[in-house]
Amino acid sequence: MKLVNISKPEDTYIVKVLHTYKLFGLSLSSYVKAYACSNDENWYEVKNGKKVSRNKSVKLNKWLKDHQKFIEKAEP
Structure with missing residues (x-):
């Protein structure tokens, strides 16, 4: 799983993730x-x-925590 994009269109955070099978x-x-x-x-699939799952939820929460301050700062 690799992070592609995080956005906040309304009250919901949307995270796009790239899944690769190797x-x-x-x-x-x-x-x-x-x-x-x-x-x-x-967390829910759009x-x-x-x-x-719990493992994906932990990873998504970590990404959100790391990037949330930048998202909140970018909002008008």
Whole structure:
């Protein structure tokens, strides 16, 4: 999982993530997924509304914590 973009269109944070499948160091395929976090601190997939796993949630929370101050500063 690699971070692509974090945005805050309304009251919800949207994080776009690049998932890559590798085999023996070679990239087989990759795709971008979007996750949303509202005020209740739960992460959901934007496309289907499913709640994300605990491991992904920890990673997404870390990225949000690291970048949140820049997002809040950029808002008018």
